[in-house]
Amino acid sequence: MAWQLHFFHFLFLILLTFSATPNASQCSIKGLPLVRNISQLPQDNYGIQGLSHITVAGAVLHGMKEVEVWLQTFSPGSRTPIHRHSCEEVFIVLKGSGTLYLASSSDGKYPGNPLEHSIFSNSTFHIAVNDAHQVWNTNEHEDLQVLVIISRPPIKVFIYDDWFMPHIAAKLKFPFLWDEQCLQVQAPPKDEL
Ligand SMILES: *[C@@H]1O[C@H](CO)[C@@H](O)[C@H](O)[C@H]1NC(C)=O
Numbered sequence: 001m002a003w004q005l006h007f008f009h010f011l012f013l014i015l016l017t018f019s020a021t022p023n024a025s026q027c028s029i030k031g032l033p034l035v036r037n038i039s040q041l042p043q044d045n046y047g048i049q050g051l052s053h054i055t056v057a058g059a060v061l062h063g064m065k066e067v068e069v070w071l072q073t074f075s076p077g078s079r080t081p082i083h084r085h086s087c088e089e090v091f092i093v094l095k096g097s098g099t100l101y102l103a104s105s106s107d108g109k110y111p112g113n114p115l116e117h118s119i120f121s122n123s124t125f126h127i128a129v130n131d132a133h134q135v136w137n138t139n140e141h142e143d144l145q146v147l148v149i150i151s152r153p154p155i156k157v158f159i160y161d162d163w164f165m166p167h168i169a170a171k172l173k174f175p176f177l178w179d180e181q182c183l184q185v186q187a188p189p190k191d192e193l
């Protein structure tokens with residue numbers, strides 16, 4: 001009888017150990033098939049109103065070192081913050097339309113009045129390293145859906161309150177919202193302008 005009790009106690013401890021592993025399955029693709037259904041990947045707004053974000057492939061979950069791919073949907077009126085990052089970024093607009101605001105120059109002390117560019121379904125654009133920008137779904141009738149490719153993941157984002165905030169005052173957000181849960185960071189990156 002005693003050995004059986006010990007055995008079940010042991011089994012219980014094993015189960016407890018495994019169940020206590022913090023969100024292991026959410027932080028790794030181990031065990032998932034190579035070809036995955038995008039509709040079944042985790043999606044969340046990560047606290048940004050009107051956003052739906054899916055990391056299709058990335059540094060934290062998939063161990064990507066050179067590129068990361070996102071699928072993002074912005075509901076009418078929703079937008080990214082004004083921000084910059086020291087990586088390249090390519091957008092492909094899959095659905096909807098909106099406006100890209102892009103700082104006219106990154107030479108000055110602050111971004112300054114942005115240039116406005118209309119973006120539309122089946123359009124593409126890229127953002128150079130460290131250019132301050134904002135993507136805004138300015139179409140009040142339709143979602144804006146974009147496929148985004150960035151280099152040098154995981155992304156380190158500097159956020160501006162407005163277009164006249166000095167570059168050096170922009171606030172670093174790292175790990176960024178969708179990397180927070182699974183990325184443990186020892187020291188903040190040195191990616192200042
Ligand atoms: C696990 O994930 C849940 C939901 O995403 C979160 O609320 C919780 O804090 C996470 N636990 C740990 C230990 O990270």
Ligand SMILES: *[C@@H]1O[C@H](CO)[C@@H](O)[C@H](O)[C@H]1NC(C)=O
Pocket residue numbers: 037038039040
């Ligand atoms: C992908 O997932 C969606 C949502 O769960 C489902 O409707 C669809 O049938 C799936 N596609 C395939 C090919 O399994």
Ligand SMILES: *[C@@H]1O[C@H](CO)[C@@H](O)[C@H](O)[C@H]1NC(C)=O
Pocket residue numbers: 121122
């Ligand atoms: C997008 O552009 C490509 C290349 O011209 C074309 O083949 C495709 O049909 C277009 N898709 C839509 C939805 O317009």
